[in-house]
Amino acid sequence: MKSRLQHSNLVILFLASRPKFLVASAAPVLVGSALGFAVAGTFSSLLFILALLAIMSLHSGANMANDYFDHTSRNDWVNRNPTPFSGGSRYIQKAILSPKAVLFAALTALTFGSVVGVVIVLLTRSLFILILGLLGLLGGFFYTAPPVRLGYRSVGEPVIALLFGLLPVYGSYYLQTQTLDIIPLLPAVIVGILIFLVILINEFPDVAADAAVNKRTLVVRFGIPVSVWIYRIALVASFIIAAAAMTIYHTFVLAGLCYLFTLPIAVAAIRSANKEDLAELGRYRASQITVLLHSAGALALTAGFIIFGLRSPTV
Numbered sequence: 079m080k081s082r083l084q085h086s087n088l089v090i091l092f093l094a095s096r097p098k099f100l101v102a103s104a105a106p107v108l109v110g111s112a113l114g115f116a117v118a119g120t121f122s123s124l125l126f127i128l129a130l131l132a133i134m135s136l137h138s139g140a141n142m143a144n145d146y147f148d149h150t151s152r153n154d155w156v157n158r159n160p161t162p163f164s165g166g167s168r169y170i171q172k173a174i175l176s177p178k179a180v181l182f183a184a185l186t187a188l189t190f191g192s193v194v195g196v197v198i199v200l201l202t203r204s205l206f207i208l209i210l211g212l213l214g215l216l217g218g219f220f221y222t223a224p225p226v227r228l229g230y231r232s233v234g235e236p237v238i239a240l241l242f243g244l245l246p247v248y249g250s251y252y253l254q255t256q257t258l259d260i261i262p263l264l265p266a267v268i269v270g271i272l273i274f275l276v277i278l279i280n281e282f283p284d285v286a287a288d289a290a291v292n293k294r295t296l297v298v299r300f301g302i303p304v305s306v307w308i309y310r311i312a313l314v315a316s317f318i319i320a321a322a323a324m325t326i327y328h329t330f331v332l333a334g335l336c337y338l339f340t341l342p343i344a345v346a347a348i349r350s351a352n353k354e355d356l357a358e359l360g361r362y363r364a365s366q367i368t369v370l371l372h373s374a375g376a377l378a379l380t381a382g383f384i385i386f387g388l389r390s391p392t393v
Contacts, residue, residue, distance in 0.1 A: 091183045094145070094169045095138035102276065103137035104130060105376035106246035106269050112383035113247070113262055114254025116329050119387065125253040128198050133214065133246055135191030140218030142184035144229075145170060147222035149177055151230075157287035163365040164280040165287075188215060198253070206258065210249045217241045232294045238277045243270025264323040265330065265379055268337070271316040272372040275347075278309050279368045282356040302353045309351050313344055316375070333382025340378055343371045 107129050115121045145166045148154045154166040169175045175183075195211035217237055220226035228234045247266035252258060281288065281297040282305070289298045297305040317338070324334035350364040 090169075090174060091179070094142055094167050094175055094180060094183060095187060096141045096167055097138070099141070100134045100137055101373055101376075102242050102273055103133045103246070105273070105372065106243055106266070107133055107250045108380040109265055109269050109376055109383070110247035110250025110262060111254055112380040112387070113265055113329070113333075114251045116383040116387035117251075117261060118255040120254070122254060125198065125201065126250070128194055128201075129246075129250055129253055132191050132194040132198060132211070135187050135194060136214050136218050137242075139184045139187030139189075139191060140221060141167070142180050142187065143219050144222045146177055146181045146184060147224070147227075149180075151222070151291050151293070153284075153287055153291045153293055156290045157284060159283045159286065159359050161280075161283050161360075161362040161365060163362055163369065164283045184219075188219060191215070202253065202256075204252070206252060207249060210245050213245060214241055229295070230293045232296060232299050235274055235277050235281075235296050239270035239274040242273040243267070261327060261329065264319055264326070265333065265383075268316050268319055268323075268379065269376060271312050271319075272375050275309060275313055275368050276365075276372050278305065278312075279351060279356075279364050281305075282364070283362060302356060306351055306353050306356065310348055313347060313371075317341070317344065329383070329386060331382075332386045333379045336378035336382035337375055340371060340374045343367060343374055347371050 107126070111121070111126050111129070145154070148166055149170045154160075154168065154171055157165045159165070160168060170177050170180055192211070192215055195207075195215075199208045199211065217228070218241065221229045221234060221237065228237050244266040247269055248258075248262050251262040278296060281295045282302065284295070285297050285302065287293075288295050296308065300308070320330075320334045320337045323330040347364065347367045350367050355361050356364060
């Protein structure tokens with residue numbers, strides 16, 4: 079009976095980490111690792127698995143830390159429009175878990191991710207990887223933790239674009255190639271834009287609650303109409319960057335073509351991101367489509383790089 083209860087508690091803690099959203103941290107590792115394979119012609123399964131384990135653990139810990147600190151700021155308590163994509167897990171608000179349990183689970187996941195990160199550093203002896211790991215750990219925790227509270231200061235969205243886009247794509251690429259160069263820049267920017275779009279679109283349902291606790295997200299700061307245009311411009315920019323990358327790097331041609339296949343999803347996302355629907359209670363279709371675009375876009379880039387690598391005569 080005691081064993082069954084402990085198992086149930088572990089399941090609850092796991093669900094509190096919002097595992098279905100961990101694709102956001104897996105995506106840049108997939109893209110960066112596939113690009114590394116395409117360029118180097120070799121692939122380290124061990125470093126790939128460790129990178130996935132580290133970043134997903136840090137992401138899980140950050141999710142639960144955000145739940146705890148959005149509880150202490152009252153942000154999630156005053157939110158009258160939570161959706162499956164925004165407003166936190168609600169485990170504290172529903173009394174499923176105590177705030178202390180959520181914080182303890184967050185710190186445990188962050189510690190585990192850090193330990194895995196140390197193993198990667200020991201294997202690679204890389205200062206670059208150590209710096210990336212520290213940035214990921216601190217950025218994830220202080221996204222909502224005082225006194226920094228990045229997500230409350232109108233810089234949370236670009237920080238997420240770095241932590242779940244640019245930096246892990248570069249880090250994963252480095253693990254496979256052991257080189258630092260400009261090749262991953264444009265793919266990393268695209269992945270950064272995709273996660274930026276997810277974060278931005280999920281802020282619309284929370285705008286009233288965020289404003290009530292002085293959480294200065296971009297939507298709170300600029301308002302719904304302007305934020306809709308920020309969303310649309312950023313989305314279009316990702317395809318312009320993909321087209322540009324196809325003309326600059328032969329490595330990116332197949333990945334760029336694969337990414338262009340997500341255009342129908344992008345069009346649906348732009349149509350769903352209108353100020354009337356975004357301001358309406360209980361509407362989150364735009365979030366659904368944007369999450370789909372993020373996943374499809376990352377998988378498209380990954381597939382393109384893998385195909386290129388398999389076709390390369392150096393492999």
